[in-house]
Amino acid sequence: MSIRSLSPSSAALWSQCPRRWWFRYVDRLPEPPPGEPAVLGTFVHRILEVLLAEPADERTLERARAVARAVWPQVEASPDWVALELDETGGRRFRQRAWATVEAYFSRVTPAEVTAVACELEVQAEVAGVPFRGFVDLVEAAPGSAADEVRPDADAAGGPADTPAVIVTDYKTGRPPEQGRPWSAERDAERLLQPQWYAAALAALGTHRPVQARLLYFTAVEGRGVQRFAGATGELSAPVTTESLAAAGAELRRRWDEITTALERGDVESRPGPLCGWCPFVAECAAGQAECHRRWQSRNTYTGGRQLRDDAPAVALLGLDGRQPVPA
Ligand code: SF4
Numbered sequence: 517m518s519i520r521s522l523s524p525s526s527a528a529l530w531s532q533c534p535r536r537w538w539f540r541y542v543d544r545l546p547e548p549p550p551g552e553p554a555v556l557g558t559f560v561h562r563i564l565e566v567l568l569a570e571p572a573d574e575r576t577l578e579r580a581r582a583v584a585r586a587v588w589p590q591v592e593a594s595p596d597w598v599a600l601e602l603d604e605t606g607g608r609r610f611r612q613r614a615w616a617t618v619e620a621y622f623s624r625v626t627p628a629e630v631t632a633v634a635c636e637l638e639v640q641a642e643v644a645g646v647p648f649r650g651f652v653d654l655v656e657a658a659p660g661s662a663a664d665e666v667r668p669d670a671d672a673a674g675g676p677a678d679t680p681a682v683i684v685t686d687y688k689t690g691r692p693p694e695q696g697r698p699w700s701a702e703r704d705a706e707r708l709l710q711p712q713w714y715a716a717a718l719a720a721l722g723t724h725r726p727v728q729a730r731l732l733y734f735t736a737v738e739g740r741g742v743q744r745f746a747g748a749t750g751e752l753s754a755p756v757t758t759e760s761l762a763a764a765g766a767e768l769r770r771r772w773d774e775i776t777t778a779l780e781r782g783d784v785e786s787r788p789g790p791l792c793g794w795c796p797f798v799a800e801c802a803a804g805q806a807e808c809h810r811r812w813q814s815r816n817t818y819t820g821g822r823q824l825r826d827d828a829p830a831v832a833l834l835g836l837d838g839r840q841p842v843p844a
Contacts, residue, residue, distance in 0.1 A: 575627035616736030620747030644765030692750025793828030
């Protein structure tokens with residue numbers, strides 16, 4: 517068994533838990549269809565992709581609403597939407613939440629000021645000797661630059677100096693990460709690997725000259741009173757430098773080497789942790805089940821609550837709450 521390429525999601529999953537990676541990519545165990553957040557994210561990504569293809573002065577909230585209406589039939593026709601099995605009220609709430617997410621984006625970004633060089637760009641490149649592939653949500657001209665501008669004097673991190681200076685952005689339609697916790701910096705660095713890998717791929721291709729890697733968070737959270745949803749936004753970004761590209765490439769290479777070694781050996785380790793409660797393969801994994809039981813019985817030092825949330829799928833799947841276990 518071998519793998520042909522490594523995507524950011526595959527590399528991230530490997531780091532989270534090699535056993536989970538193995539279940540998905542080697543054993544190819546069936547997984548439940550993507551849940552509501554993933555379907556909503558796809559819908560919102562598509563709205564923004566179409567919106568940013570419009571002339572700058574037409575990228576208004578009203579135009580976004582028209583785009584949402586035009587795109588909606590594609591969502592409704594998708595198997596992932598059908599699998600959600602939402603009733604009329606649930607469907608209406610889904611659309612309200614999706615729209616509130618778009619409004620949150622508008623509260624953070626002025627789309628008319630975005631010089632989109634490419635949206636949903638597929639990149640395939642060799643990064644540190646690793647065949648890498650993925651989709652970049654947005655490649656936009658860096659401020660002071662332009663998509664077709666030549667800046668031979670710029671401090672290029674990658675790519676020829678006469679290629680456009682760009683910001684590489686990945687959208688996240690989930691809550692912005694917590695800041696200021698002892699573990700925040702380490703987790704932020706891990707999160708930023710994704711746009712840094714995209715930046716490394718663009719630099720390797722020489723088509724663009726990335727100068728910034730960014731994660732743009734915008735989401736809708738439950739509102740209070742008559743307000744159904746409220747927007748929440750955030751951003752993580754880091755400059756793209758020769759050093760950052762080398763570090764991102766080295767980390768990709770390290771994971772690739774671990775994966776190829778594990779494939780040769782025919783086995784991997786389990787890495788139990790807080791995400792076992794959301795792992796679709798927990799019913800197949802003794803280490804994950806032990807972790808879920810332990811967390812269910814423990815108290816969180818900060819909140820006093822259980823270390824495993826009541827709504828974690830593993831709670832029902834393993835019958836941790838005393839109910840009959842739900843079949844996987
Ligand atoms: S249950 Fe936990 S340890 Fe087991 S595969 Fe899933 S994430 Fe890894």
